[in-house]
Amino acid sequence: MADASILWFRRDLRLGDNPALAGALAGATHLVPLYIHSPTEDHPWSPGAASRWWLHHSLAALDRRLTGLGSRLILAQGEDSLQVLQKVIAATGARRVHWNRLHEPTSVARDRHIEQALRSSGSECFGTNGNLLFEPGEILTAQKGPYRVFSAYWRRAIAQLPPTPIIPIPSQLPPLPPELTGLDLSTLRLQPRIRWDTGLADAWTPGEEGAWRAARDFLDRRLVQYVEGRDRPDHRGTSRLSPHLHFGEISPRQLLGALLERGIDLDREPAASFLRELGWREFAHHLLAFFPQTPETPLDRRFAAFPWCHDDGTRLHAWQQGRTGIPLVDAGLRELWTTGWMHNRVRMVAASFLTKNLRLPWQLGARWFWDTLVDADLANNTLGWQWVAGCGADAAPFFRIFNPIRQGERFDPSGDYVRRWCPELARLPDTYIHRPWMAPRELLSQADLELGRDYPRPIVDLTTSRAAALAAWSAIKDAGAG
Template sequence: MSETVILWLRRDLRLADHPALARARRGAERLVPLYIDATAEEGDWRPGAASRWWLHHSLAALDRDLRRRGSGLVIARGADSLGALRRIATACGATRVCWGRRYEPAARAADARTELQLRADGLRCEVVAGNLLFEPWDLATEANGPYRVFSAYWRRAVARLAVPELIPAPEALPPLPPGLSGLPIDALGLLPRSRWDAGLARAWTPGEAGALARARAFVDGPLAAYGQRRDLPAMSGTSRLSPHLHFGEIGPRQLVRMIAERGLPLDDGPAEPYVRELGWREFAHHLIHHFPHTTDAPLDGRFADFPWQDDAAQLAAWQQGRTGIPLIDAGLRELWATGWMHNRVRMAAASLLTKNLRLPWQAGARWFWATLVDADLASNTLGWQWTAGCGADAAPYFRIFNPVRQGERFDPDGDYVRRWCPELARLPARFIHQPWAAPANVLAEAGVRLDSDYPRPIVDLAASRRAALAAWETIKGRA
């Protein structure tokens, strides 16, 4: 029996290897690819400005791809998704709704309520996986509980990891129901009013075509040396696929398939470190499913009583890349300009905030959420709690990154710092990561005036390390 089917799109803005799309096409005479702007369902974690910029361009790219196949993207908005789904279903006579799962706590609860009401309305609902290698409940410990240590989780996962058969992108799609229309993308107001986004536009190509091009370039190039270069922020050694993965413009199954088609094993050799990073993303979703409170509260309950500091001036200096510590400032400036920060620098920046400045990890998580194009609640939560020492498989609290040593080790010539802190560009490599230690004549020759051109450090690294360890002593013995 032919019917009209709604394909409810969220974090799966692609056409290739799209299980919900494949399910929706079965028996569909008319198909309604639908995106609903209902950010209230995100709870306290509504998308930040950088994510909204990406979403605008991703939706536009998807609409173009759909139109080339005889369809188009219908856009709606509302206080919640249910009202829009009901309205569209009534307008086009839809009998079935298909969608891919979301995993964030507030979104998951909203989806459950929506499904219940749609079924009560008489609509058939088909909910499928699609953006993970494993569903968060697929893997369990021997005691049938959730994992809290990545190494154990990944051993179980990689033993089950197989090269997937992908669903090809359709060459044509059923048409939209006649007379059905939605909002223009611009009506969602996703782009910034003051156009600060030029750096994002130079750095990224949102959409499925951009995702596939970046993935192919990575697998054919930097993947071979990923294990050696991924920690070097001045080099193009990482995939930079995280925003594409977050918005579902490409899925991890596709990446695994691409790697396998190059003849590379998944659990050994040059591809293994990158496949393991995909596993870290899986682990993040495993954790947020089983421990939903961790978006705002520490998994390690002892940290609920940690003596965090409250210093708005220091937080602002960190956010603005004005800490006086070059590696950290370079990272925060890269973030502001491009919506992305190299992962090694993310760890160093998070360590400085939560340990040397002793500001709460939630403040850093919120800033990343607002400024990252790859802001993903599961990964953001895991990353910040890992560095702060209060999450699953966390770095011990007493592991405090020294940002000078990190810079000297991973940016030895200072190329990364020179790019993002051009006022330091003429300093010799010996002093590029600690300009305060340079003799006056070296500073003068480099044209650097501390406190004028570039600030002195806002914190003493050695003294603040001792203070952080003393703070840890106040809670470490608690149950």
């Protein structure tokens, strides 16, 4: 088939501002929009259950968009993407394969291997940047090395923001090669066998159109309050765009362009704060590319000797299930289990409680987030957990141990967030909503609440565990850092 191009979709599940799509269309008389489901290639970080749920619905949405433009999505699966691509090339006679680059270490190695193999057999391969403002390696120190401090990285990056002409969605797509078929979406078995996903379906609309509805709602209604609102879990003050960005249903360039279209000054608040959050996403990918060991290994080598607590699984399970007896922590973990998402402020508090008050390894928390977050992203997840644990680049000082009582009283002052996710505490007055174990017995009785029966007592004392964490840090802090 002359002049057929393969567009290999990965985590760029959109038609707007898609440079791989634009490249594939150039001179092509036939287009093969292809998605290959090959989770084993991502081992040991194959997508978790919440990510698979999102992927199912995002692929369905992408197929509807393609069908509306005269094409459709071809689905395939296999343990080897190269073999699948070779079969599609043989079936269609396609001369070119286009994709937007991924930046996780396993993906980079896989794509390099595929490109070499396809080129050696006569195919042309084109990788483009469709997922980041800056690819790893574009923003470097004066010594041409990687940044390890976000503020310095972002100062250089923000001064080099790319131009913002956005690639438009095509008005029509070339036809598929004749008689080309693919798998039914159900064959990929991305949906849960036991229906636990009602809360996810109620909270999210995966796909490019859902991404843009969320973006417009945020930019037009909530951006103005972003500086204060982004730290309030009791308010809908954040953009909630992280899963849409992870799956490439909207690009950071599109968000940058949307700000400029609205005449918003990028150098002033609140746009500067929102852009800084996009910058943290960029920085996370920058770090993962230069320090590929960090999903499992602390960047600060001193933490290899950190005296973590032994746990038979009881405390970890209590944390995972939102049964620690610490309301803000429990509310966050329950929100995560129900919706596949947790407010960023609460993520930090929950992670601090796990790694410092319970003194359990940060890798355990990272794995739980990986399986339960709809926005599970290896770079962001790694950066976030190492930052809170104190062992990563630009990490919070170890002595910065979040006090969940004070955090709750400051950012959920009326207890609305806790009452939503821990309804057994709903009748407590605001004074004790974040510390029910301190409430007088008569107040607990009036709230129809018995600690230990209706809601657990704290599984650890906050003051004592904080002191123990600082003592553990003292035991390793004088060793050489990485």
